[in-house]
Amino acid sequence: MSETAIEFIDVVKRYGGATAVDRISFSIAKGELVTFLGPSGCGKTTSLRLIAGLELPSEGQVRIAGRDVSRDPASERNVGMVFQSYALFPHMSVLDNVAYGPTIRGVAKAEARDRARAILDQVGLGGFEGRLPSELSGGQQQRVAVARAIVQQPDVLLFDEPLSNVDAKLRRKVRAEIRDLQQRFGLTAVYVTHDQEEALAVSDRIVVMKMGQIAQIGTPAELYERPASAFVADFIGDANLIEGQVVGGLFSAAHLALPVDAEDGRITATIRPERIQLALGGAARIVSASYLGSRMEYVVKDEGLEFLVSRPISEPRLAAGDTVALQLDPTDLILVR
Structure with missing residues (x-):
């Protein structure tokens, strides 16, 4: 049986009188890439933030690596996050951007830089260590953001609309790189997008969300070939x-x-x-x-x-x-x- 990396148990998230996530339950296996997919306002980004610790559940339980983290802030969760904007430090070199996380966690500077060099080699950016983010292409910046998250050896890696700032012609290449890195490192990853083709291309499974609830969970083929509702059939591809x-x-x-x-x-x-x-x-x-x-x-x-x-x-x-x-x-x- 696969080891469970993430589990939601009857999770609810309310903002005042509005319910953004409405009693959802699911589990994600270690090494799996699962995508939250749905229209704007469906609860997919809120679900990601609940895993990250950027939001805390109003009810229910969030578990990571078997531990209840429902009340833990982001700083106490071993989670890496790749943001839409990449959030790279513009004044720091590529090497210093990647080494920053281990350094602030107490790793000696020399060791942190050694770890960063090793990761940059693995993501195909060896030789780019001295460049500034502004000297890189969008796809290269994406890889720096992934390397910065991976170097901390997170239990879970989160992607929040990672291709929204990538040129349309580069999206196919970059999403393939993200999938390759996730599989090569055996990472547990959660990916948020509103792009159906992107979700079909990168995911082991997809969680389709509608109005804060789960409409269906399945592999890309299951959702396309055996949708459980008209909503899922219409949302996953054309129907x-x-x-x-x-x-x-x-x-x-x-x-x-x-x-x-x-x-x-x-x-x-x-x-x-x-x-x-x-x-x-x-x-x-x-x-x-x-x-x-x-x-x-x-x-x-x-x-x-x-x-x-x-x-x-x-x-x-x-x-x-x-x-x-x-x-x-x-x-x-x-x-x-």
């Missing part, structure tokens, strides 16, 4: 949501009638845009066509229903105004109530 009902094993909505394995009643069927195929000559009409490099995206109206459809660029290209037939495989429907 077509179809309101309908099941009667006698048949899902019906407008003109659709598809066999499903579900009990009778009102239900929402979701289907991913890439799971829908198009054939020329049907009764549906393409109302817009967007070229996105590797794929085409179409908005298709079909007798009162509207679908987002994604097709590979290798297929014959269609245009707005074309009439098509939508081809849906019932096994691709995800049913949620």
Whole structure:
């Protein structure tokens, strides 16, 4: 059984009359990278701050490495944090930035600098020790911030929207570097983002939050392929949501009638845009066509229903105004109530 690194037990956080985190419970295994994902105001950043000790719970218990830290301030928790702004000291060299934490904790200056050099080598910044943060790229500053957190050998490493200040073209590279470092050092990491693609790319598991509560916890594949609700289906990637009902094993909505394995009643069927195929000559009409490099995206109206459809660029290209037939495989429907 994996060792538990972080545990929330019925945690509540209130600010006056507002509840930011509403009785949530979960655990994170040692060496796991878990992402809190959700829209603005869902409680993801508050949850991160509760782990860091920057906020204390109104109710419930926060445990780190088996110890109840619910009332402990940040200074008494062995937690490293990488902030949105990196929070590097602009007047200090890269080496001194990384050595700062061990130094203020009482490690001799020479030993702290030796530790810092070793970590900088491991994160690919050997030779940059004498530079100032302003002399580094955004991606290099990110690695300095990670090195500064790692050098203190934290029980948990926290990332608060770490790519928000990184140029869009660098995000793929930097997020891959963060994941590589986390796995190489065997770090337990908690990552906060509102970017679904980022969460899917870096996470072992994702905690999807809505209005202070947990909507679903799962691996990226589980959340994308088996969402527990329409909210999760719509938030993790793109999804077509179809309101309908099941009667006698048949899902019906407008003109659709598809066999499903579900009990009778009102239900929402979701289907991913890439799971829908198009054939020329049907009764549906393409109302817009967007070229996105590797794929085409179409908005298709079909007798009162509207679908987002994604097709590979290798297929014959269609245009707005074309009439098509939508081809849906019932096994691709995800049913949620």
